[in-house]
Amino acid sequence: xxxxxxxxxxxxxxxxxxxxxxxxxxxxxxxxxxxxxxxxxxxxxxxxxxxxxxxxxxxxxxxxxxxxxxxxxxxxxxxxxxxxxxxxxxxxxxxxxxxxxxxxxxxxxxxxxxxxxxxxxxxxxxxxxxxxxxxxxxxxxxxxxxxxxxxxxxxx
Numbered sequence: 001x002x003x004x005x006x007x008x009x010x011x012x013x014x015x016x017x018x019x020x021x022x023x024x025x026x027x028x029x030x031x032x033x034x035x036x037x038x039x040x041x042x043x044x045x046x047x048x049x050x051x052x053x054x055x056x057x058x059x060x061x062x063x064x065x066x067x068x069x070x071x072x073x074x075x076x077x078x079x080x081x082x083x084x085x086x087x088x089x090x091x092x093x094x095x096x097x098x099x100x101x102x103x104x105x106x107x108x109x110x111x112x113x114x115x116x117x118x119x120x121x122x123x124x125x126x127x128x129x130x131x132x133x134x135x136x137x138x139x140x141x142x143x144x145x146x147x148x149x150x151x152x153x154x155x156x
Contacts, residue, residue, distance in 0.1 A: 024155060051154050055070050057150050058154070
């Protein structure tokens, strides 16, 4: 027995555990453009702009399918610009978020949405030879030859 009523048991752990703030390993300012993440964001902005222009240049024969493609292109373009600005202007150092995980989730979600948009745009492109009106006597195609080429470029 220990003197003074002390026990040999260690004290219980502190219930208020200390969790350090997440460490940002992605650089701020223009240095973000030298990382893979910055290059991917820049490419998302560039190719999102191109898809946006190409889909808008077609006659949009199937608004339901191509409307989703436009939504994905415009939304991902806007969010990519916001995400890039967070790092360019140094807000990443002021906001206590795990930026490595956020970066991974952002690019993963953008990939899933762009892949879905690719499938819908490719489905629209594959209907090139079908007539515009199925009960119509005219042989006007859903996509003209010029729109077909633009739709292929938007799919790629």
